[in-house]
Amino acid sequence: MRVLQYRAEFDATVTFRAGGGLHAQRFRLDVPHADPTESELSALFVAACRLHDVDAVAVADVRVFAEPHLGTHPADPRTRWVELSHVISAGLVTYPGLPAPEITPHLTREASRDVYAPGTEFAIDRLTMVGNTGTYLDSPFHRYGDGSDLAGLPLERLADLPAVVVRTAGSGVRGVGVDALENLTVAGHAVLLHTGGDVHWATPEYAVDAPFLTAAGAQWLADHGAALVGIDSVNIDDITPDAAGTRPAHTLLLAAGIPVVEHLTGLENLPPAGARFTAAPPRVAGFGTFPVRAYASVPAIEPHDHLRSGGWLPTSGG
Template sequence: MTDHRASFDARITFANGGDLAVHGFRVDLPGPDAAEDEIAALFVASLGLLMTDGVELDNVEIFAEPHKGTRGGPSDRAAQAAPAAGGALVELARPPADGGTCLVAPGGDLTGLPLARTAELPAVVVRVAGAEAREIGVGALAAFDVRGRAVLLHTGAPGGRRLTPEAAAWLAGRGASLVGTDADGLDGLDGVGGSAALDVLLAAGVPVVERLAGLDRLPPTGALFTAAAPLLEGVGRVPVRAFARVPEA
């Protein structure tokens, strides 16, 4: 099979201010038909850029060339160490008086949700608290390896920041096991877009945990997240006690 790469110019803006421009940058591609948004995500992942708000590409050229092992790309085989067992437990559930913490199951039935999707998941904490943008797009996520992980959105506000449907589809397509947020919902409180991001994730079989607390106490990576729910037939949303085990330094 022939490998393909892309060359392009790019300008990145960041949610917490500032920008970055590059010229003639190259990344490995999964195939010759990669779309510009996929190329942009690979670019952000290759540099590990956090809090990316927008990426504009120009002069994009796709050509046949052996992969060089772009970080986060199709030929990246770097093994990531699993979180160590042991360590302190961190409470991540809101008290009932504050609305509690809820898990939403795909298919509206908790009996169909395997424990492997909600218990002892390696956690990735995506910090967007303080960002100027009101939306969480692919750019804010692309720097992270989300496959098999609980992706926890630390927004710092009950209203949170709306996860775009495109970002939800990116998480599902990249194999995220669970998505959590400290906001009251993934789609914000203003009703814009309805429950689009939630619907995308549930349709892809990805459970969602809403109204988390204490995400500021977790490291960006290395913790194990749990929000296991009881086996209730025909029930799709239920209060849970979420927590994380943080390995000792």
């Protein structure tokens, strides 16, 4: 089976803060889904061209089309699969103050023998838990009553996203800020914050002075078109008393329609770039947060650079 990817073709006009600008005609680049917004295209364009000091980008004559993926196929035997989720088990607390999951039998194997033909038996179990259990994804509905719920999230925001890993583990830095992000290409990517916070998983220390994403960092990621943001810590926001209950990273990212994945693990097993990330929850209506099986595929060979540009018509400066 051939895997499809989406490309966009468009004209772009750029103006710079210092004066001058440039114009591109029939510029082509990869996009993460079939219906990119103008802001997503602008962010992808700026990142692809490594432009700086940009004042504004206007795009026109946008055409999105699908074509076979040029990189390593997910089923390629050379692909390495990396598990990025914690195991959920009965009684294991994910977030301090929230109840642990309860797993109880609904139909035991022994009881099922009276229901099915001889030699046939099944187990049906009941799982009682809050949505914030294990490694889970926050949809905009988690923060905003009128935001997209789990059922409303498009797969293009959850599956097979190009990933970029931001490493602060071992640095002693708690707040991941713009300085850790500004040299990275994040437009259309799953941005995974490798803070090392997961080393304290399932211990009281997990929630003590845990790493987090700063408000400025969250705003930068929203402004630069990140598709999803994940962290291997207890919360993407600072939960210490000093934060006084504010949640700027959730507020900014979810307002921009960017899903958040918390309680990741194993990010040290991913390269800085080149992996593909997936974290898809079930389609539950009227629900904001749910556990995911988060994982990544890493090709054994470096993926192709899919960027293809059309003609440039510089106007001046920049």
